[in-house]
Amino acid sequence: MVFRVLVGLAAAALLVQCGAAGTEVTCSGAVPMRWRREVLSITDFGAVGDGRTLNTWPFMKAIYVIQHRRRRGGTLLYVPPGVWLTGSFNLTSHMTLYLARGAVIKATKDTWNWPLMDPLPSYGRGRELPGGRYTSLIHGNGIRDVIITGEKGIIDGQGGVWWNMWRQRSLRFTRPNLLEFMHSSDILISNVILQNSPFWNIHPVYCSNVVIRYVTVLAPSDSPNTDGIDPDSSSNVCIEDSYISTGDDLVAIKSGWDEYGIAYGHPSSGITIRRLTGSSPFSGIAIGSEASGGVENVLVENISLFNTGIGIHIKTNVGRGGYIRNITFADVNMNNVRKGVRIAGDVGDHPDDKFNPYAIPVVDKVTIKNVWGINVQQPGSIEGIKTSPFTRICLFNVKLWGRPQNTPWECTAVSGAALGVQPWPCAELTGNSESGFCSNAF
Numbered sequence: 287m288v289f290r291v292l293v294g295l296a297a298a299a300l301l302v303q304c305g306a307a308g309t310e311v312t313c314s315g316a317v318p319m320r321w322r323r324e325v326l327s328i329t330d331f332g333a334v335g336d337g338r339t340l341n342t343w344p345f346m347k348a349i350y351v352i353q354h355r356r357r358r359g360g361t362l363l364y365v366p367p368g369v370w371l372t373g374s375f376n377l378t379s380h381m382t383l384y385l386a387r388g389a390v391i392k393a394t395k396d397t398w399n400w401p402l403m404d405p406l407p408s409y410g411r412g413r414e415l416p417g418g419r420y421t422s423l424i425h426g427n428g429i430r431d432v433i434i435t436g437e438k439g440i441i442d443g444q445g446g447v448w449w450n451m452w453r454q455r456s457l458r459f460t461r462p463n464l465l466e467f468m469h470s471s472d473i474l475i476s477n478v479i480l481q482n483s484p485f486w487n488i489h490p491v492y493c494s495n496v497v498i499r500y501v502t503v504l505a506p507s508d509s510p511n512t513d514g515i516d517p518d519s520s521s522n523v524c525i526e527d528s529y530i531s532t533g534d535d536l537v538a539i540k541s542g543w544d545e546y547g548i549a550y551g552h553p554s555s556g557i558t559i560r561r562l563t564g565s566s567p568f569s570g571i572a573i574g575s576e577a578s579g580g581v582e583n584v585l586v587e588n589i590s591l592f593n594t595g596i597g598i599h600i601k602t603n604v605g606r607g608g609y610i611r612n613i614t615f616a617d618v619n620m621n622n623v624r625k626g627v628r629i630a631g632d633v634g635d636h637p638d639d640k641f642n643p644y645a646i647p648v649v650d651k652v653t654i655k656n657v658w659g660i661n662v663q664q665p666g667s668i669e670g671i672k673t674s675p676f677t678r679i680c681l682f683n684v685k686l687w688g689r690p691q692n693t694p695w696e697c698t699a700v701s702g703a704a705l706g707v708q709p710w711p712c713a714e715l716t717g718n719s720e721s722g723f724c725s726n727a728f
């Protein structure tokens with residue numbers, strides 16, 4: 287077994303090195319793959335990988351041991367091939383959760399005994415129902431130096447049971463995420479497959495230095511709210527070389543909800559998303575709509591989207607407050623999307639009626655360049671807020687073709703510039719006096 291772990295680790299290390307050795311830009315160095323001095327197997331703690339035995343207690347015991355032994359260089363927890371049924375468990379600092387090829391960590395369908403936790407302060411309540419929320423299947427709070435990796439093992443949320451409760455309106459609290467890290471740093475998630483999350487798949491919230499690469503995220507296109515990755519009030523997050531196909535936004539950058547997000551005041555910044563491929567009935571790459579703590583300094587590049595609702599989607603609302611600024615999308619390919627680009631100031635619901643109607647979000651300096659799409663029903667719409675128009679919106683070399691034609695661009699309450707955009711964009715974006723910011727961008 288140890289031999290297999292070593293081979294697996296070598297393979298993982300090799301993958302990382304290939305990325306770094308090539309000419310490709312990558313953030314593999316931001317949170318590097320680490321060698322752990324100590325290796326434990328989940329079977330050392332009595333786990334049984336038969337798909338029927340509940341292994342929550344073995345996972346908790348293993349983590350407890352790792353946490354309290356505090357081995358120098360950290361500990362790798364090896365999950366061998368097999369189906370390891372479990373309830374929710376917490377990770378600890380300085381550890382690697384390593385899923386072998388053929389290993390499946392599978393969530394229990396026992397929703398009744400699923401642990402609850404407090405709502406996030408920046409949301410004020412559970413995202414879908416008032417009150418608390420269920421803890422994610424794999425959870426981390428206040429930890430650092432944590433790696434989840436392996437040989438394309440699977441983490442399966444068995445979300446069907448939760449999606450049905452949502453459809454039947456029988457949920458008691460907000461559904462659990464598959465992976466959630468809160469107040470954590472130096473997190474690496476790579477070479478794993480995540481599937482059938484009850485709710486969002488990966489949710490780093492109040493985190494910094496998070497790298498997610500070589501992951502596959504899958505959920506049926508009709509599964510409710512199965513967002514791929516939601517960086518939330520977090521900084522220095524990098525998502526690259528991944529495939530996501532789910533029932534909701536592939537990536538949605540957030541920072542809290544209305545008056546709670548404004549009060550908590552924790553922005554998302556320094557977010558990089560590159561070389562991502564995927565398909566969603568909702569948005570490809572989204573910002574918002576919960577962006578009340580602010581979102582800035584975002585770079586999204588080399589994205590390929592197919593069979594998707596809205597390719598590039600920036601969404602906010604009155605009451606959100608905050609800002610969305612210095613955002614760049616570059617080199618995006620789309621095939622068969624309903625709308626290529628949407629920037630809108632009227633999206634999303636409110637946590638309660640205590641939101642401030644004068645909390646108007648600012649949307650400024652959004653550059654969208656080198657976009658190519660075919661089978662696009664509508665190229666785009668940019669609909670700002672009357673009392674606070676969106677400014678410095680730059681479209682450069684954006685070609686979105688219909689079959690054979692599509693409907694025109696629609697704009698209100700926006701200013702900016704457009705160069706090399708086909709079909710011809712709306713008049714609001716042809717103001718050349720301020721196009722300096724647009725041509726300078728290249």
Ligand SMILES: *[C@@H]1O[C@H](CO)[C@@H](O)[C@H](O)[C@H]1NC(C)=O
Pocket residue numbers: 346376403425426427
């Ligand atoms: C897991 O962490 C949460 C805090 O995020 C805590 O409330 C809970 O008690 C922890 N569970 C265990 C089993 O340690």
Ligand SMILES: *[C@@H]1O[C@H](CO)[C@@H](O)[C@H](O)[C@H]1NC(C)=O
Pocket residue numbers: 582583584585612614
């Ligand atoms: C804008 O965001 C980019 C990341 O996309 C960052 O490199 C740059 O420093 C930011 N610019 C400002 C003025 O903060």
Ligand SMILES: *[C@@H]1O[C@H](CO)[C@@H](O)[C@H](O)[C@H]1NC(C)=O
Pocket residue numbers: 310311560561587588617
């Ligand atoms: C993006 O894709 C182009 C064409 O495939 C490639 O030349 C470029 O290096 C890529 N850039 C990044 C940052 O991956």
